[in-house]
Amino acid sequence: MRTEGGLWRGLTLPGLLWLALFVVVPAYAVVAVAMGQIDTLLQPVPTWNPLEWNVGFVKEAFTSVLPGGTYWSATRNTIVYVTVTVVLCFAIGYPVAYYIARYAGRTKALLLVLIFLPFWVSYLMRMLAWIGLLAPDGYVNVVIGWFGLGDPDWLNGNPFSVVAALTYGYIPYFILPVFAGLDRIDQRLLEASRDLGASPFWGFVRVTLPLSWPSILAGTVLIVLPMFGDYYTNDLISGSPHTNMLGNSINLLIQGGSQKNLGAAMVLVLMTILAVGMLYYLYETNRQERRRA
Amino acid sequence: MSATATKAPPSRPPAIRPSRWPSWLANPWRRPRFLAFTTWVYVAWALVPVLAAILFSFNDGRSRSVWQGFSTRWWWGDDTLSVFHDPKYTDALLHSLYLAGFDMLIATPLGVLLAIGLSRWRGRGARSANFLMLVPLTTPELAMAVSLLLVFTQLSLLPFTAVHLGTPAQVIGQVTFSISYVVVIVRSRLAAIGPEYEEAARDLGASARQSLQYVLLPLLAPAVLASMLIVFALSIDDFVVTQYMASSGETTTVPMLLYANARGGATTPALNAVATIMVFVTLVGVGGAYLILRWFGHRSGGDQGKAAMQDLTGLE
Numbered sequence: 001m002r003t004e005g006g007l008w009r010g011l012t013l014p015g016l017l018w019l020a021l022f023v024v025v026p027a028y029a030v031v032a033v034a035m036g037q038i039d040t041l042l043q044p045v046p047t048w049n050p051l052e053w054n055v056g057f058v059k060e061a062f063t064s065v066l067p068g069g070t071y072w073s074a075t076r077n078t079i080v081y082v083t084v085t086v087v088l089c090f091a092i093g094y095p096v097a098y099y100i101a102r103y104a105g106r107t108k109a110l111l112l113v114l115i116f117l118p119f120w121v122s123y124l125m126r127m128l129a130w131i132g133l134l135a136p137d138g139y140v141n142v143v144i145g146w147f148g149l150g151d152p153d154w155l156n157g158n159p160f161s162v163v164a165a166l167t168y169g170y171i172p173y174f175i176l177p178v179f180a181g182l183d184r185i186d187q188r189l190l191e192a193s194r195d196l197g198a199s200p201f202w203g204f205v206r207v208t209l210p211l212s213w214p215s216i217l218a219g220t221v222l223i224v225l226p227m228f229g230d231y232y233t234n235d236l237i238s239g240s241p242h243t244n245m246l247g248n249s250i251n252l253l254i255q256g257g258s259q260k261n262l263g264a265a266m267v268l269v270l271m272t273i274l275a276v277g278m279l280y281y282l283y284e285t286n287r288q289e290r291r292r293a
Numbered sequence: 294m295s296a297t298a299t300k301a302p303p304s305r306p307p308a309i310r311p312s313r314w315p316s317w318l319a320n321p322w323r324r325p326r327f328l329a330f331t332t333w334v335y336v337a338w339a340l341v342p343v344l345a346a347i348l349f350s351f352n353d354g355r356s357r358s359v360w361q362g363f364s365t366r367w368w369w370g371d372d373t374l375s376v377f378h379d380p381k382y383t384d385a386l387l388h389s390l391y392l393a394g395f396d397m398l399i400a401t402p403l404g405v406l407l408a409i410g411l412s413r414w415r416g417r418g419a420r421s422a423n424f425l426m427l428v429p430l431t432t433p434e435l436a437m438a439v440s441l442l443l444v445f446t447q448l449s450l451l452p453f454t455a456v457h458l459g460t461p462a463q464v465i466g467q468v469t470f471s472i473s474y475v476v477v478i479v480r481s482r483l484a485a486i487g488p489e490y491e492e493a494a495r496d497l498g499a500s501a502r503q504s505l506q507y508v509l510l511p512l513l514a515p516a517v518l519a520s521m522l523i524v525f526a527l528s529i530d531d532f533v534v535t536q537y538m539a540s541s542g543e544t545t546t547v548p549m550l551l552y553a554n555a556r557g558g559a560t561t562p563a564l565n566a567v568a569t570i571m572v573f574v575t576l577v578g579v580g581g582a583y584l585i586l587r588w589f590g591h592r593s594g595g596d597q598g599k600a601a602m603q604d605l606t607g608l609e
Contacts (some may be wrong), residue, residue: 004501008413012422015407015472019425021452022469026440033443046447083559096335099328111332118339120579124551125568129346131555132565135358139345155556173337173581200314229433236555247435254439255537267439271432282373 008041032056034264041256061265071249071266078245081159082227085166089174092167093219097175097263098208101182115179127236130165131155134237157240165237166227173226174219181215182208214288221281228270246270343572350376350565357562367563376566382550386570389546392460393528396467401521403468404475405513409505411476412483429470430477438537441466445538455511459540466534471527475520482516482586515589519582526578529571547571 032046035053039045047053102207117128133140134154138259141151154161185208193203231247241248250270253263315327350368364370369377376382410425430436445456457464490512494504532548539549539607547567554560 003418005414006412007501007505010410011406012414015403015410015476016422016425018403018469018472019428022441022444022465023425023428023437025448025453026437026444029444029448030436030440033447042518044447046443061481092331092335095328096332098334099325103328104332111336114336117576118343120526120530120575121343121572122548122551122568122575124532124548124555124571125346126343128551128555128565128568129342132346132349132358134344137356138358156504159582168339168342222298224432225431228433229533231435236552247433250435250439254442260443263439264443267436271436273526275434 028155030264030267032269033261036261038261044260044264049110057141057261057265061262065246065269066267071246071268073242074244074246074249077159077243077245078228080165081166081243081245082224084163085170085227086174086224088163088167089171090216090217091225093171093178094216097179097182100184101179102187112179115172115175123169124232124236126169127165127233129166130161134161136157145212155237157238157242159238159243161237162234162243165233166230169233170223170227171223176213177215177219177222181212181218185211206244214285217281217284221278224277225246228267271278308554346565347569347572350562352562352565356396357419357560357565367561367572369565371563374561374563375420376563376570378408379563382563384543385545388460388544389529389548389571390574391461391527392467392546395464396404396471396528397521397524399464400468400471400524401475401517404472404524405479405517407472408476408479408483409509409513412480416514426473426476427528429473434470434533437470438466438534441469441534442537453608456539457540459544462538462540463535463544463546466538467528468532469532471524474527476521476524478520479513482513486512513586519585522578522582524586526575526582529578 026163029046032048033044034057035050035055036047036057037045037054058133063076064072068071096115099109099114104111132138135141136151136153136155140154144150144152152158189211190203190207193207198206227245229247229250230245231251234245234248246266250263250266253259253266315325349357349360351363351365352361353364353366367375369375377552406536407426411426412420414422441462442458444453445458445462456465486509490508491504494508495501499507530548531546531553535546536549536552538544545553548571551564551568554564
């Protein structure tokens with residue numbers, strides 16, 4: 001038995017070594033740069049020894065994302081856009097997933113393929129599609145012109161376009177887990193609730209909704225995580241600093257300017273925010289599981 | 294879904310007295326027109342813009358937003374500006390395919406071995422190993438890209454100094470996030486195969502190694518093939534890590550080209566054509582993976598198409 005354990009561990013070795021080299025060490029490099037110094041050419045000098053860490057940049061990053069700080073507008077935009085997008089994804093995605101899971105019947109296979117397609121059409125291609133449609137002479141404005149609603153400028157710092165684009169971009173990632181969750185629900189439970197006198201409304205609220213709650217949470221995590229690191233949607237659909245999100249700030253600090261230390265510190269801020277969110281998610285799913293057990 | 298549940302509606306009389314509930318609530322098994330309408334509107338909303346962008350690659354004029362008649366000039370008609378003649382596009386396409394090939398060949402074996410090992414390994418270390426495998430899936434890609442960029446530019450230590458930004462760094466970055474997807478696909482297939490085949494092999498005298506080599510690996514072949522195609526598609530579509538690891542114009546990929554030129558007024562519909570090629574290549578890869586998983590699905594009954602789809606999206 002002992003040698004067998006060795007075999008299985010041996011199989012994981014190359015993969016784990018790869019992940020240690022290119023996930024763990026780079027994560028430490030972010031910390032070392034965030035806690036490091038800056039030289040006279042404004043280039044970062046990482047500090048690898050924890051005893052010599054300089055917390056200046058991290059402090060600066062944490063205060064800059066709070067109200068009154070340089071990046072507060074980015075934080076605020078991120079919170080507002082992500083919240084609205086999640087609500088929209090739920091409002092549109094839940095009915096769609098519900099329909100496909102429960103009623104689609106003969107069209108189920110076809111609908112599954114159709115909601116599966118956008119998942120694998122490149123995100124940037126889907127943004128490109130909207131850039132064409134939202135252009136000043138594009139077809140969205142043509143349709144709006146029929147109703148005499150003017151000529152809105154969609155692609156220059158319009159927060160509505162950004163939220164619409166985020167919703168369009170991320171909703172497939174929300175629908176699929178919710179569909180999987182709804183599809184797993186044993187329908188006899190719903191029948192039982194009706195037999196026991198629950199009204200249709202309460203049958204939905206007390207049976208279907210709670211049973212699909214874990215998948216709603218999973219879908220939310222699945223779209224919130226990448227949105228916190230998203231800079232390309234904003235760059236493509238808005239291109240204006242007014243709608244910047246945290247991802248844009250980090251991207252500008254790292255790729256654009258000479259403030260890599262602060263950029264690395266901002267990554268730490270981002271990961272802290274997400275870690276708090278993930279802890280809540282794990283706590284919530286644990287609680288659900290224990291309640292069902 | 295159980296058979297009794299689907300047969301229930303006929304025996305259940307539809308609302309005896311006029312219901313004050315919307316029909317989809319009053320009888321959750323009846324055909325709800327409103328939900329059906331919402332669903333089909335959603336499908337149209339999700340797909341029509343992409344179809345429009347594909348159509349614009351056949352535009353006769355230079356515009357990417359106003360239709361000026363059909364032509365193939367941006368595909369091959371124009372001798373300098375069309376997608377198959379302008380080196381800007383052909384180079385990006387070739388580099389995308391080149392990276393995808395490398396990613397596929399490195400990430401698949403690493404991921405397959407990791408999945409088999411993790412599914413059997415009990416005891417100390419297994420939990421941390423599982424956690425480490427999940428990190429790339431639960432970290433925003435931007436954070437991964439920044440960390441890789443910093444390690445390659447700031448850490449003067451082998452092997453990191455040996456990796457230069459450009460193709461080598463791009464391959465390493467893509468492999469790093471691809472491994473986890475391979476693990477998810479292969480692991481769900483392992484769960485579907487179950488322990489019986491291996492146990493039978495062991496009863497008949499095979500060693501752990503032999504049962505792995507002659508029983509498990511052949512059974513896993515479809516999942517391995519599917520993972521390769523998925524990694525290929527992931528690599529072609531990847532933007533953030535690939536952009537951060539790029540060095541010069543020569544390491545530009547198709548998504549990077551889209552990012553840099555999508556807003557430009559001077560950009561021609563050839564950009565839509567190159568995007569269309571990318572979407573086509575990705576969908577052929579994913580479609581192939583889907584068919585493989587579906588045909589060789591080892592699940593007992595049930596909807597194999599759906600199961601295959603869930604494997605492909607990495608959802609349990």
